[in-house]
Amino acid sequence: MTEAAPRRRSRGGGGAARRAERTSTKIETAKFIERNIPNFEVLTTEALEIIEANAEAILEEVGVNFVDNPAALDRWREAGADVQGERVRIPRGLARKLCETAPSSFTQHARNPEKSVEIGGKNLVLAPIYGPPFVRDAQGGRRYATLEDFQKFVKLGYMSKWLHHSGGTVCEPTDVPVNKRHYDMLLAHMELSDKPFMGSVTEPSRAQDSVEMCEILFGKEFVQDNTVMTSLININSPMTFDDVMMGALEVYAKNNQACIISPFIVGGAMAPVSVAGTLTQVLAEVMAGIAYSQLIRPGAPVIFGAFVSSIDMNSGAPTFGTPEASMVTYGAGQLARRLGVPFRSAGSFCGSKLPDAQAAYETANSLNMGLMAGVNFMLHSCGWLEGGLVADFEKFVMDADQLGVLHGLAKGISVDENAQAMDAIREVGPGGHYLGCAHTQANFKSAFWKSDLLDYKPFETWEEEGARDTRQLASSRVETLLAAYQQPALDPAIREALYAYVANKKESVPDSFL
């Protein structure tokens, strides 16, 4: 089934990619962010060492559980851990030692090689929301997500200049059987976008299907030698690694595909109420997870993940954009850099039910913090609403626009001769005006980040045009983008092979909605 796919290795996503480039309408996508600013480091070296020592103590004394996974227990036993039942106690230093083979940075290839991303170092790659069962828009309100919604989000992601990555389960296509959704989601990412994407993790077999579909898209040999998916492996905090997630991890690591090893923590519930305690647990969990990935295949690409929210102690609801979540993220970034692996955290997090001011405050707090914390891969960077239960169409384009701010901030401050602008200051002088001066004329087009969405009109014009708020402006931008969408070209033989693979697979098992 892979015969249509090119066998030749190339720097990018193979022949399909090259053909796509020649034939499709050019959609502007910014290069992933390469920070020219420092990371914000809140923890002193002494504090970091305390947390690291504590994490080692937890791994050795308390240990972690690998559930329903005898092979994993065998691997750990062989590696030198103390295994009792499903509890794996890891001697001090062993987990960190095993993490050493994980790469500090890796390339995730897109089928369009111009859109391949480098994850690690000073870079920041932005991917959309992941996982919500509901969608919302101004017209239709809140409702269960469908495959049509999913495809719309993939199209919006493809059209978004500041989004480098197509993501994974942008929303759950609940109208498709649970055991067949992953085929349609992958098809959408592969066909409707040419940005990099994520694979399925809900069953090991679905991870295997994801690899096989990539072999069709990129070529089998290309996939063996290169990373073409980054997938999300959540840890069941505290300190539990279930067989489904670990099964998916095993498939991906074996195939040299990247995994985000990510505790999912609501502070005070799945981790201690203190920042330092949460960081200790996060570090212990991630080290155990990354170490395990390296037992599967040394050198398999991984990302240090930290999904952290605080909690409203009245309602038990997770809360976002809060100072405590920010502090955990800053600290986790430092710990990830000391471990020498890429870091995933932050996103367009909010608890609000609507894309209103609360949503925007919380989201902006989290996005800014993510940039400053040195995040390398930001999942959920646009579209998140209601604690992640809802993917919101308007908020998707609102957040995606704000991601442009992060690109601007990351540039830092140039002090080259043109930026010094001494001639301009001399030319204009006291009481003058810069709008007309030569330096302004030469530089204004690139001088300022420009929103594609927000309102800067005079009050009177704005009022005459209907006094629209951000959500209304966003509704019309969603419509405009979807109307202008054009599918990026894809080799028809590859498309056919993908559809044939999916049809064949779908036929082979009955539908299941469990």
Added chain:
Amino acid sequence: MTEAAPRRRSRGGGGAARRAERTSTKIETAKFIERNIPNFEVLTTEALEIIEANAEAILEEVGVNFVDNPAALDRWREAGADVQGERVRIPRGLARKLCETAPSSFTQHARNPEKSVEIGGKNLVLAPIYGPPFVRDAQGGRRYATLEDFQKFVKLGYMSKWLHHSGGTVCEPTDVPVNKRHYDMLLAHMELSDKPFMGSVTEPSRAQDSVEMCEILFGKEFVQDNTVMTSLININSPMTFDDVMMGALEVYAKNNQACIISPFIVGGAMAPVSVAGTLTQVLAEVMAGIAYSQLIRPGAPVIFGAFVSSIDMNSGAPTFGTPEASMVTYGAGQLARRLGVPFRSAGSFCGSKLPDAQAAYETANSLNMGLMAGVNFMLHSCGWLEGGLVADFEKFVMDADQLGVLHGLAKGISVDENAQAMDAIREVGPGGHYLGCAHTQANFKSAFWKSDLLDYKPFETWEEEGARDTRQLASSRVETLLAAYQQPALDPAIREALYAYVANKKESVPDSFL
């Protein structure tokens, strides 16, 4: 007229303050922020030195204008500047040298000594919006501001836990004659709040009136020896110091009262389109202004101000929450610290016409940046709408709530034994739950910042309660706060003396609305 005021010096705001403490309802106000986190520094030492050298070159070669102010020109001439007409060229090093007598930090006293603030160092003092001619609320829409609006904002500021300062012209009471407004504004700050406040700068005589009213409130001797007002002196960028603002500065500096020396810059119009060029001009302007304040009275307290917005090159509108404005602020903070004076910048800036998502994104970008940039005094920290034309009641309480996030972030990360939470991690173990554990029970009350406004309710509850957005929640919070407001006690003799002073002054001149 000051006979009712205490003559005795005290650590705080004198007798009125002590009496107020005994009799009034206690309103909780957080202490000003003392950062336990580093500042975010984007410019290298080399870059800073380039900008500093360029600023000196501009002062020497181009100079600044002191308009309609012969006495200022004389002072500059005496200090060693080259004065031609109104142009003052300042030899390299002179301005910086003169700035040396300015204090790196100073106390601004409140009449309630518990609410006095220390401006400088690692501290951040938060004050509300300043200057808008319009107000807006959900019920009444956008309209000219009145004294009643002004008084409501002062009450809301007094009730806001995270606001340390009552501000100045929270909105323009346009129903009061221009030449008499300052009396009513000061009366409101003095009587309706017990937090520190700002004086009038719209005429030198009004600055003098402000000093005299403070002499009544605090005692004449106390005011001579202590700073009880921080006032806003804007520079007419580029590089022009007008006689009205300088006249007010002269009155305040002479009386040892603090001034924010602040360029007001829309990038690309009043300064070069580049960040480094803007920083050069800002530094030159502020050094000239602070140097001048020290010519009036060496040691007079001042603040390095930088009000910076970018510009929408299509409409010419100022834009807020943008990466370029943030970069200027980060850089200006570094320059201020190297100059050894407190720093003022950032605020609840936005261009939006409504307290919607745009307003919140832009505001959160600016507030976060202000905290990270090492801002010591943040004017406009809540209530700002529509580029500063409008003070919005709902946004005032929305922003004021978000200021709590800054307090939380500034705490940094504790790694003391309790924060390490090792016992909790050991107690709970893999697969357990932290909600019930001893560490959580002992710490949950203070573990997380808690919003007084935002919605964390389950979707169903939220929907049953009317599916309210942030603005609606804020409307009801404004009502609740104003209904619960109780005036802080003030010595009746002082109040009487203040009212007598104002009545006398108001009678002495005819109304003017110019």
